[in-house]
Amino acid sequence: MLSEDRLLAAKQRMLDQHLRARGITDERVLAAMERVPREEFVPAPLRGHAYDDRALPVECGQTISQPYTVAFMAQAARLQGHERVLEIGTGSGYGAAVLSQLASEVCTIERWPDLYDSATQRLERLGFRNVVTKLGDGSLGWPEESPFEAIIVTAAAEQLPHALRDQLAEGGRLIIPIGELGEGQTMFRFTRRNDQLVEERLGLFSFVPLVCPP
Numbered sequence: 127m128l129s130e131d132r133l134l135a136a137k138q139r140m141l142d143q144h145l146r147a148r149g150i151t152d153e154r155v156l157a158a159m160e161r162v163p164r165e166e167f168v169p170a171p172l173r174g175h176a177y178d179d180r181a182l183p184v185e186c187g188q189t190i191s192q193p194y195t196v197a198f199m200a201q202a203a204r205l206q207g208h209e210r211v212l213e214i215g216t217g218s219g220y221g222a223a224v225l226s227q228l229a230s231e232v233c234t235i236e237r238w239p240d241l242y243d244s245a246t247q248r249l250e251r252l253g254f255r256n257v258v259t260k261l262g263d264g265s266l267g268w269p270e271e272s273p274f275e276a277i278i279v280t281a282a283a284e285q286l287p288h289a290l291r292d293q294l295a296e297g298g299r300l301i302i303p304i305g306e307l308g309e310g311q312t313m314f315r316f317t318r319r320n321d322q323l324v325e326e327r328l329g330l331f332s333f334v335p336l337v338c339p340p
């Protein structure tokens with residue numbers, strides 16, 4: 127049995143050494159990372175590793191993203207609290223839970239039924255009430271709920287899915303890793319300005335693939 131104290135100490139190390147020390151400066155993001163219990167989102171045998179700065183395996187051969195990556199994408203989205211956010215790739219639900227602390231509503235889409243079911247139940251059990259989940263192909267976005275002030279894609283795309291760009295609000299930010307699999311991907315921030323997308327490259331990361339049906 128892990129003591130609460132050990133988890134708390136590990137969480138503090140995550141905040142100081144893996145997030146603050148590596149450039150996560152947005153205090154709202156740091157507070158969200160402190161508030162959301164990552165140990166509830168990882169498989170039970172891995173609870174002791176919940177605050178290690180690495181991705182961990184979840185069902186269906188997928189992963190829960192590394193804390194730094196979750197914080198980095200949340201910071202890159204420049205959320206102030208009033209936004210509606212679309213997340214592609216619910217996975218464990220952890221990223222959606224973090225985003226829910228930073229925005230007014232999070233819509234999140236997962237393609238695997240098992241992950242969708244367990245993340246939906248977990249988010250409900252833990253009381254994250256401003257998260258709405260959907261089962262489906264996230265590369266098509268969620269037109270009925272659009273436009274979104276921020277869209278965060280937590281799986282690697284080979285190119286920018288068109289539907290997502292169309293569902294971004296004016297001034298909205300789309301954060302997405304793009305690149306070939308296995309080689310690491312470049313994190314992009316696209317900001318919609320006057321119907322154009324302004325592109326910025328934010329660094330190299332490594333993600334599981336965004337699966338787009340043919």
Ligand code: SAH
Binds near residue numbers: 216335
């Ligand atoms: N945000 C998640 C990380 C998930 S990893 C977390 O915090 O745990 C990426 C997820 O994207 C996986 O669960 C994978 O199944 C999902 N995914 C991949 N392609 C997808 C698609 N086209 N539509 C929706 N989800 C997709």
